Amino acid sequence: MAPIVSGFSKLSKDDKIKWLAEHHFSNDNNAISILETYWNSDKKLQRLHDEFTENTISNYYLPFSVAPNFLINDKRYTIPMAIEESSVVAAASKAAKFWQNRGGFKAEVLSTTKIGQVHFTYKGDSKKLEQFFISVKPKFIEQVKHITKNMEKRGGGITNIELRNKTDEIEGYYQLHCSFETVDAMGANFINSCLEQFAKTLTTEAKDYDSFSDTEKEIEIIMSILSNYVPQCLVSASVSCKVDELPNSAQLSSLEYAEKFVRAIRIAETEPYRAVTHNKGIMNGIDAVVLATGNDFRAIEAGAHAYASKNGRYSSLTHADIKDDIFTFSIEIPLALGTVGGLTSLHPLVKLALQLLGKPNARKLMEITAVAGLAQNFAAINSLITTGIQQGHMKMHLMNILNQFDATVNEKKQLIEYFKTNTVTHSEVVTQIEKLRQ
Ligand code: MEV
Numbered sequence: 001m002a003p004i005v006s007g008f009s010k011l012s013k014d015d016k017i018k019w020l021a022e023h024h025f026s027n028d029n030n031a032i033s034i035l036e037t038y039w040n041s042d043k044k045l046q047r048l049h050d051e052f053t054e055n056t057i058s059n060y061y062l063p064f065s066v067a068p069n070f071l072i073n074d075k076r077y078t079i080p081m082a083i084e085e086s087s088v089v090a091a092a093s094k095a096a097k098f099w100q101n102r103g104g105f106k107a108e109v110l111s112t113t114k115i116g117q118v119h120f121t122y123k124g125d126s127k128k129l130e131q132f133f134i135s136v137k138p139k140f141i142e143q144v145k146h147i148t149k150n151m152e153k154r155g156g157g158i159t160n161i162e163l164r165n166k167t168d169e170i171e172g173y174y175q176l177h178c179s180f181e182t183v184d185a186m187g188a189n190f191i192n193s194c195l196e197q198f199a200k201t202l203t204t205e206a207k208d209y210d211s212f213s214d215t216e217k218e219i220e221i222i223m224s225i226l227s228n229y230v231p232q233c234l235v236s237a238s239v240s241c242k243v244d245e246l247p248n249s250a251q252l253s254s255l256e257y258a259e260k261f262v263r264a265i266r267i268a269e270t271e272p273y274r275a276v277t278h279n280k281g282i283m284n285g286i287d288a289v290v291l292a293t294g295n296d297f298r299a300i301e302a303g304a305h306a307y308a309s310k311n312g313r314y315s316s317l318t319h320a321d322i323k324d325d326i327f328t329f330s331i332e333i334p335l336a337l338g339t340v341g342g343l344t345s346l347h348p349l350v351k352l353a354l355q356l357l358g359k360p361n362a363r364k365l366m367e368i369t370a371v372a373g374l375a376q377n378f379a380a381i382n383s384l385i386t387t388g389i390q391q392g393h394m395k396m397h398l399m400n401i402l403n404q405f406d407a408t409v410n411e412k413k414q415l416i417e418y419f420k421t422n423t424v425t426h427s428e429v430v431t432q433i434e435k436l437r438q
Contacts, residue, residue, distance in 0.1 A: 009054050017057055034058075048346065064292060064349055066356070067092040071104025072237075072371050079372055080353035081288035086396035088284045091379035092372060102241040105374065107367035112183075113159065113232035114336055116191040118176040118199045118224045124216035126165055129174065132212065133163040136205045140176075144197045151190055156183040158194060176202065179232075184362040186295060186338030188226055195224035228302045230334040231310060237370040238330035239378070246327055252386065258327045260385045261320055265329075268316035275316050278377070279308055282317055282331065285376030289369045293357070294343030294350030303334045318377050331374040335366045394424035401429045411436055 002023035008016065017032055025031035035058040040046040050056040062082045067089050070077040079096075081089050099105060122129050140161055141148075148157045160179040167173055176198055180191050199221045206212060206219045246254040246261075268278035283301060290297040308317050320329045339362050343350050354360065357368060383389050398419055402412050415432055422428065 013050065013057060016055060020057070045348070052343075052346075062291070064353075065089040065288075067096055067372070067375075069093065069096040069100050070368075070371060070375070071096075071100045072107055072368060074104065076100075077358075077368060078356055079289060079368060080292035080356050081285075081372070082291040083284065083288035085284060086400060087393050088288060088376065090396055091383075091392070092285055092288075092375050095375035095379040095382075099239050099241075099375070099378075102239065102245055105237055105239055105371045107235065107237040107371050109363045109366050110234040110236055110332075111232045112181060112363065114180045114182055114187055114191060114226065114230055115232070116178045116180060116195045116224070116226040118178070118195050118202065119222040120174055120176075120199070120202065121172045121220040121222060122174050122216065123172050123218075124213060126167065126174075128211055128216060129165075130163060132206065132209050135209075136201065137161060139205060140198050140201050143201045144194045147190065147193050147197065151182065151185075154183045156181040156185075156187075161198070182338070184339050185341045186299075186336055186362075187341075188296075188299075189341070191226040192224065195226070199224045228299045228336070229306045230303050230336045231307055233303075233334050233336045233366075234332060235335050235366040235370045236330060236332045237367065237374045238328060239374065240326055240328040243322060243325050243327050247382070247386070249386070257385070258322050261327070261329070261381055262322055264381050264385050265316060265318060265320040269319070270315070272314040275308065275314050278380075279305065279317050281380040282333075282373040282377045285372035285374075286333070286335070286369055289372045290337065292350070292353040293337070293339070293365060293369075294347050294353070295337050296342075300335060300337070303336060307334045318374060329374065329378060331370055331377070333370055333373060335369055337362050337365045337369060339365050391423075395419065398424050398429065401426060402433075405430070405433050407433060 005019060008019070011019065017035055021027050021029075021032050038058040038061065040049065040059065046059075049059055062084055065081045065083070066078050067081055068078045070079050079092065081092065083089065141158060144158070151157050157180070158178060159181050162177045164175040164177045166175060176195075178191075178195065178198065180187060180194070182190055203219050203221060207217050209217065243258045244254045246257050248254040248257060252260065268275045283304060286300060286304065287297045290300050304317065305314075308314055317333050318329065318331045320327070322328075338344065339354060339360055344354060345351065354365075357365070360368065380389070383392055398416065399412070401424075402415060407415065411433065414436060415429065418432055419429075
């Protein structure tokens with residue numbers, strides 16, 4: 001077991017690696033060399049990455065891919081995607097190509113409100129607290145002016161502050177439930193700074209409020225933090241076409257395909273076990289764009305899954321129907337994204353990703369990202385209701401298996417050819433590699 005280490009963060013990068021090598025890798029030079037292989041030779045770029053976070057010892061690469069041919073609101077996009085899962089980019093590209101000849105994707109931002117809360121304890125008369133809140137409300141706004149000034153110039157700011165009585169749920173529990181518009185910024189720092197100032201204003205003003213008793217004057221702040229649940233920061237995207245424009249095969253007519261597709265979505269709408277996997281597939285597309293554009297995929301994940309449970313049961317984020325011979329497939333998802341601040345102006349690949357998208361504002365990026373999720377889900381359902389997922393999946397996974405066995409360029413060429421007409425399974429790939437090597 002490694003010993004407890006103190007002051008680790010203050011060690012130089014080399015010393016951190018030495019410590020790791022000694023205590024975790026039995027001084028194995030291979031471990032050190034792996035870490036060093038991933039360093040960037042451009043010292044300035046490496047320093048930038050080192051300083052994104054603490055205790056950085058190397059870089060962790062993810063493939064940076066692109067999915068072309070996305071027609072969104074009549075404009076063509078090539079979407080950047082950072083993801084390791086083999087079939088995701090291929091699936092997105094395939095869906096984009098399919099829909100570009102059927103009117104493309106339509107997307108629309110429905111709302112952009114973000115929420116933050118100051119959670120506090122007040123022991124006293126709630127009516128007095130309400131009166132107090134009304135009288136000090138202008139001060140909340142006044143005392144954050146230094147924080148909101150710039151945001152207001154850009155068209156954003158605080159849009160509402162409410163006092164919420166939650167004492168039915170927890171004794172003495174109240175909130176300032178605050179709404180924000182952060183325009184093109186994701187806005188986490190802006191919101192949290194405002195909230196912390198609200199908390200100060202709340203406690204200070206309470207002390208000077210004559211109608212409060214001594215106990216009532218002692219408001220205790222529990223915490224001040226934005227919420228990643230953003231059901232009013234919503235975007236929708238959809239595709240539609242005549243039923244007979246949908247795929248058809250010897251096994252499935254276009255109408256049967258449409259009905260099977262709709263039924264697959266109904267299952268995800270009603271059955272949580274299926275819904276989680278279904279939404280995971282949507283997030284394959286969403287997260288890949290969120291990561292490539294330097295946004296916080298954990299926040300997006302948390303918000304999306306919470307939204308999927310908004311009616312009390314976890315359900316599908318996408319919906320489908322057939323009406324008057326028209327098949328429609330749509331998504332509605334909360335996406336609190338930013339195109340300024342954070343990594344967007346720091347990380348060279350993030351800057352490039354945004355440039356590739358034509359430097360979108362946050363609303364446009366919300367639309368593009370929702371479309372990536374819808375496209376991903378279309379591709380997944382299309383495979384699931386026709387060939388099954390493994391055929392395409394394993395074809396894409398073939399390269400990973402070949403790389404595990406250090407296949408040479410020539411071996412790869414021969415085996416890719418072989419598996420064009422044979423089913424890929426791990427054991428079959430191993431058998432064929434061994435055969436080639438005999
Ligand atoms: C795999 O990463 C995602 C899928 O399981 C999604 C789905 O089942 O809809 C294929």
